[in-house]
Amino acid sequence: AAGVIQSPRHLIKEKRETATLKCYPIPRHDTVYWYQQGPGQDPQFLISFYEKMQSDKGSIPDRFSAQQFSDYHSELNMSSLELGDSALYFCASSSLSGLADAYEQYFGPGTRLTVT
Amino acid sequence: KNEVEQSPQNLTAQEGEFITINCSYSVGISALHWLQQHPGGGIVSLFMLSSGKKKHGRLIATINIQEKHSSLHITASHPRDSAVYICAVSPNADKLIFGTGTRLQVFP
Numbered sequence: 109a110a111g112v113i114q115s116p117r118h119l120i121k122e123k124r125e126t127a128t129l130k131c132y133p134i135p136r137h138d139t140v141y142w143y144q145q146g147p148g149q150d151p152q153f154l155i156s157f158y159e160k161m162q163s164d165k166g167s168i169p170d171r172f173s174a175q176q177f178s179d180y181h182s183e184l185n186m187s188s189l190e191l192g193d194s195a196l197y198f199c200a201s202s203s204l205s206g207l208a209d210a211y212e213q214y215f216g217p218g219t220r221l222t223v224t
Numbered sequence: 225k226n227e228v229e230q231s232p233q234n235l236t237a238q239e240g241e242f243i244t245i246n247c248s249y250s251v252g253i254s255a256l257h258w259l260q261q262h263p264g265g266g267i268v269s270l271f272m273l274s275s276g277k278k279k280h281g282r283l284i285a286t287i288n289i290q291e292k293h294s295s296l297h298i299t300a301s302h303p304r305d306s307a308v309y310i311c312a313v314s315p316n317a318d319k320l321i322f323g324t325g326t327r328l329q330v331f332p
Binding site for chain 1: 254255257259265266267268269272310314317318319320321322323324325
């Protein structure tokens with residue numbers, strides 16, 4: 109079965125550079141969540157999208173922005189990178205409408221971002 | 225104080241032992257999730273619960289909504305069960321609030 113795809117899997121950037129992380133949800137899923145997991149920390153919710161509209165916002169810095177496109181994939185754009193942005197970034201997708209596993213979140217493998 | 229707390233933080237077991245991981249939460253929820261995270265970092269969803277009990281293979285998850293408490297049980301544990309187990313709650317059928325995780329090591 110198709111799973112959530114994230115790209116790239118690993119990314120190394122320098123301070124003050126920009127990064128774009130991509131997430132491709134499971135087909136027919138309408139909702140995407142972004143989470144950030146710092147070293148040795150719990151994942152923290154960043155932002156979510158439902159049907160291409162932002163549905164909720166967590167502890168996401170103003171330097172970060174995200175959107176969901178017409179094909180439901182999502183991109184997290186990160187600018188003016190700081191050392192503290194080094195983390196594992198997870199995307200999860202779910203369906204809020206109709207499917208048997210509605211509301212279940214399926215996680216991608218994550219993108220490991222290292223800022224040097 | 226974290227909204228989702230797990231115990232124990234670390235757990236070591238011998239192969240074949242019965243394992244219990246506990247989760248307590250302080251917010252209203254629509255569902256509770258048990259997740260497994262392996263050393264490579266990938267997260268796998270094990271269960272989503274809103275009431276009662278679910279079983280999948282050697283894993284059993286229970287939830288008591290009134291007491292705001294859930295447990296994850298692993299029967300006949302195996303070294304391949306070694307991972308971090310995370311309890312996460314969803315207040316409104318949306319974003320997850322994660323617990324601190326329980327690191328389980330099962331030795332042969």
